[in-house]
Amino acid sequence: MRSLSTHRRHPLAGVLVLLLGLVVLGGLYSVLAPRSAEADSTDEALIDDGRQLFLVGCASCHGLNADGIEQQDGGQYGPSLVGVGAAAVDFQVGTGRMPLAQNSQQAPEKAVIYTDDETAALATYVASLSPGPAIPTEEDYDASDASREEVVEGRETWLTNCSACHNSVGAGGALGDGRYAPPVLGTDPKYVYEAMLTGPQSMPVFNDALLDPEEKRTIIAYLETLEAEPQYGGAGLGGFGPVTEGLAAWLVGMGALVAVATWIGATAVRARQ
Numbered sequence: 265m266r267s268l269s270t271h272r273r274h275p276l277a278g279v280l281v282l283l284l285g286l287v288v289l290g291g292l293y294s295v296l297a298p299r300s301a302e303a304d305s306t307d308e309a310l311i312d313d314g315r316q317l318f319l320v321g322c323a324s325c326h327g328l329n330a331d332g333i334e335q336q337d338g339g340q341y342g343p344s345l346v347g348v349g350a351a352a353v354d355f356q357v358g359t360g361r362m363p364l365a366q367n368s369q370q371a372p373e374k375a376v377i378y379t380d381d382e383t384a385a386l387a388t389y390v391a392s393l394s395p396g397p398a399i400p401t402e403e404d405y406d407a408s409d410a411s412r413e414e415v416v417e418g419r420e421t422w423l424t425n426c427s428a429c430h431n432s433v434g435a436g437g438a439l440g441d442g443r444y445a446p447p448v449l450g451t452d453p454k455y456v457y458e459a460m461l462t463g464p465q466s467m468p469v470f471n472d473a474l475l476d477p478e479e480k481r482t483i484i485a486y487l488e489t490l491e492a493e494p495q496y497g498g499a500g501l502g503g504f505g506p507v508t509e510g511l512a513a514w515l516v517g518m519g520a521l522v523a524v525a526t527w528i529g530a531t532a533v534r535a536r537q
């Protein structure tokens with residue numbers, strides 16, 4: 265006992281304890297730490313391909329390092345893509361929205377110009393900049409085995425969260441300022457899932473805290489049920505919102521009123537004669 269306490273007072277004892285502590289801590293850390301998000305070497309080649317494609321097709325708007333380009337007046341050519349994740353790139357490039365043709369209110373869907381492999385490379389490159397939502401797997405969005413109850417739940421969730429912009433049966437609708445929410449029937453379930461995850465343009469982000477993966481899947485189940493429903497004829501008004509619907513109401517409704525008024529007028533005149 266005596267020798268221990270004298271050793272403890274040795275000037276190097278403190279340093280030794282500190283070193284020992286650090287070694288133990290380091291060992292524990294390497295065992296317990298979460299796996300780092302760094303890409304492994306198979307991804308390196310993909311990231312490099314993606315970066316080359318990015319420099320050619322995207323950097324003019326999004327910047328050489330994908331951190332966005334600001335215009336002099338504070339507006340942006342393209343926002344920073346750091347942290348938007350692979351899902352955003354897969355959605356934007358996979359539906360042909362990006363590369364944007366010209367800056368406008370809306371980035372419309374158009375013909376896709378990148379192959380699946382190129383899109384994957386672009387997505388891997390952007391994801392390597394900073395972690396963000398990953399591309400969902402088929403397990404996430406496959407709703408083919410959904411039960412009736414799940415479809416009903418999906419309808420409720422759709423009506424609460426999505427129908428204000430996309431209409432109760434997914435036909436889309438006009439938003440202010442020349443923007444519109446597109447129809448969603450016929451959209452690949454993967455892109456429906458990614459749209460919720462990443463909130464393109466004026467659509468809000470529905471992260472997993474707002475709508476958990478199961479709720480996202482039931483929404484997809486509801487939309488697929490709508491797609492499978494037979495159409496019972498009749499001319500649709502295109503779902504363009506109040507303008508066409510108002511016009512139809514005016515022409516048909518007012519037309520009927522005018523016809524009735526004319527008829528009353530004619531019979532009244534005849535009755536007096």
Ligand code: HEC
Pocket residue numbers: 318321322323324325326340341342343345348352353356357362363364365366367369371386462463464465466
């Ligand atoms: C002509 C300019 C232009 C080009 C070229 C372009 N973008 Fe964009 N990009 C934009 C603008 C502007 C937005 C923002 C759209 C909005 O939200 O209104 C955007 C948005 C995005 C988003 C969504 C970001 C988010 O917050 O979810 C992604 C992802 C994206 N671009 C990827 C790409 C990729 C990949 C390419 C190349 C294949 C590309 N863009 C080419 C202008 C451009």
Ligand code: HEC
Pocket residue numbers: 359361370371372373422425426427428429430439443444445446447448451455456457459460464465466467468470483
């Ligand atoms: C505030 C209005 C708004 C709400 C609420 C909204 N969206 Fe959207 N959504 C939009 C707009 C605007 C776009 C078009 C974005 C673009 O073109 O880049 C869009 C695009 C989409 C697309 C892509 C369609 C396609 O064919 O490419 C899907 C799918 C979608 N939304 C699903 C949903 C779902 C599911 C919900 C509810 C969980 C929802 N949206 C809620 C405004 C909205």
